[in-house]
Amino acid sequence: EVQLVESGGGLVQAGGSLRLSCVASGFAFDDYAIGWFRQAPGKEREGVSCISGSDGRTYSADSVKGRFTISSDNAKNTVYLEMNSLKPEDTAVYYCAALWSDPHILFRVWESSDRYDYWGQGTQVTVSS
Numbered sequence: 001e002v003q004l005v006e007s008g009g010g011l012v013q014a015g016g017s018l019r020l021s022c023v024a025s026g027f028a029f030d031d032y033a034i035g036w037f038r039q040a041p042g043k044e045r046e047g048v049s050c051i052s053g054s055d056g057r058t059y060s061a062d063s064v065k066g067r068f069t070i071s072s073d074n075a076k077n078t079v080y081l082e083m084n085s086l087k088p089e090d091t092a093v094y095y096c097a098a099l100w101s102d103p104h105i106l107f108r109v110w111e112s113s114d115r116y117d118y119w120g121q122g123t124q125v126t127v128s129s
Helices: none
Strands: 003-007 010-013 018-025 033-039 046-052 058-060 068-073 078-083 092-099 123-128
Touching: 003 092, 018 033, 018 092, 018 123, 033 078, 046 068, 046 078, 058 068, 078 092
Parallel strands: 010 123
Antiparallel strands: 003 018, 018 078, 033 046, 033 092, 046 058, 068 078, 092 123
16 A cells, blocks of 8 residues: 655744654655645645655755755665745644656656655745744
8 A cells, every 4th residue: 555644844933943754654755755735724835845765866946945954764764854944834734755757757747746656745835924
């Protein structure tokens, strides 16, 4: 059974930090890219960051560059999203998802949520002002 389980969300003040974790099981972790998406109430789901399981390349949305860092521990089938300098506009449900993709085109497709094969249930992040 494929599972992606997020954790680490919570309530934090603006300027604070959180570290999200995504533990994967049931598929060949190294063959997939893992992406983080978020969805705020009334807004569309947006790609936040992604890491390739095969070569470790990372991609991030402009809105989080310099503040969020994605990393992975392949031995633990876990991907992390370190979020610093959080802003109220970062408030959303954060999801991790797995995408099988040719790593050479991952830079073009990682933000397309409809391409992802598996999804977690999400974890709430709330940033107060």
